[in-house]
Amino acid sequence: xxxxxxxxxxxxxxxxxxxxxxxxxxxxxxxxxxxxxxxxxxxxxxxxxxxxxxxxxxxxxxxxxxxxxxxxxxxxxxxxxxxxxxxxxxxxxxxxxxxxxxxxxxxxxxxxxxxxxxxxxxxxxxxxxxxxxxxxxxxxxxxxxxxxxxxxxxxxxxxxxxxxxxxxxxxxxxxxxxxxxxxxxxxxxxxxxxxxxxxxxxxxxxxxxxxxxxxxxxxxxxxxxxxxxxxxxxxxxxxxxxxxxxxxxxxxxxxxxxxxxxxxxxxxxxxxxxxxxxxxxxxxxxxxxxxxxxxxxxxxxxxxxxxxxxxxxxxxxxxxxxxxxxx
Numbered sequence: 104x105x106x107x108x109x110x111x112x113x114x115x116x117x118x119x120x121x122x123x124x125x126x127x128x129x130x131x132x133x134x135x136x137x138x139x140x141x142x143x144x145x146x147x148x149x150x151x152x153x154x155x156x157x158x159x160x161x162x163x164x165x166x167x168x169x170x171x172x173x174x175x176x177x178x179x180x181x182x183x184x185x186x187x188x189x190x191x192x193x194x195x196x197x198x199x200x201x202x203x204x205x206x207x208x209x210x211x212x213x214x215x216x217x218x219x220x221x222x223x224x225x226x227x228x229x230x231x232x233x234x235x236x237x238x239x240x241x242x243x244x245x246x247x248x249x250x251x252x253x254x255x256x257x258x259x260x261x262x263x264x265x266x267x268x269x270x271x272x273x274x275x276x277x278x279x280x281x282x283x284x285x286x287x288x289x290x291x292x293x294x295x296x297x298x299x300x301x302x303x304x305x306x307x308x309x310x311x312x313x314x315x316x317x318x319x320x321x322x323x324x325x326x327x328x329x330x331x332x333x334x335x336x337x338x339x340x341x342x343x344x345x346x347x348x349x350x351x352x353x354x355x356x357x358x359x360x361x362x363x364x365x366x367x368x369x370x371x372x373x374x375x376x377x378x379x380x381x382x383x384x385x386x387x388x389x390x391x392x393x394x395x396x397x398x399x400x401x402x403x404x405x406x407x408x409x410x411x412x413x414x415x416x417x418x419x420x421x422x423x424x425x426x427x428x429x430x
């Protein structure tokens with residue numbers, strides 16, 4: 104099997120493309136529907152609250168508008184969208200450093216091979232961090248900003264494993280050695296544990312290990328359908344995750360019960376949850392919009408009420424993926 108064939112693929116449900124005029128009319132009609140559209144640039148100056156420029160909070164995401172993915176930055180309410188990278192390769196999976204001054208991401212070519220890069224928060228000083236010559240995915244800073252956990256294809260085992268590297272690119276260390284897909288590492292707020300997705304039990308489930316790779320245990324079996332892409336809440340009490348039905352749920356770690364983040368969307372896909380800084384919202388990418396392409400949404404944990412889910416981006420016919428909220 105080729106290396107590119109081992110890259111885990113998640114289904115992308117796409118509706119038939121509407122004509123330009125018809126799409127514009129439909130979008131306008133849906134402004135007050137279940138997923139309100141992000142504000143236009145002209146409206147940014149009038150907006151206040153968490154989306155106001157200068158609030159100190161921001162969201163990174165990977166957006167595709169002209170054939171390849173680049174890293175974008177926006178306010179938490181979806182306003183003030185700015186493009187930070189312009190490389191001809193695909194820039195994916197961004198993550199803010201805890202101090203908000205830099206971010207890390209994966210720069211990937213068409214064959215699925217890539218490396219980790221870092222840059223200042225405004226996209227300047229883009230610097231390669233790794234030199235692995237393989238597939239790299241899902242980088243995530245440790246809470247103290249000294250390390251980055253990420254996924255890389257391990258040629259000796261033929262699967263994806265979790266690694267850590269120091270924030271300056273030194274100290275590469277492999278944490279998992281299973282013949283399984285180990286994906287989406289997420290640090291606990293105290294930095295002592297890493298949650299991740301793995302199919303080592305036969306079905307994608309949520310696991311937790313110590314930050315050094317020891318004491319791995321299954322946290323959520325997800326026996327009614329695969330779950331994955333864990334994201335630890337700022338208070339350490341919850342883990343947001345993807346579940347069947349195009350949905351996001353938040354798992355209470357102590358009580359082992361979960362709660363919805365908005366309604367099910369059986370004909371759609373939701374991916375890559377991340378928590379807001381105050382822990383009151385979960386941002387994620389989903390195909391639940393009328394176009395059927397990935398856009399970034401924000402929902403409130405604890406309710407399936409569709410009116411609590413707000414759409415933040417408008418990238419169709421492109422797509423917006425992998426949101427990361429500033430710490």
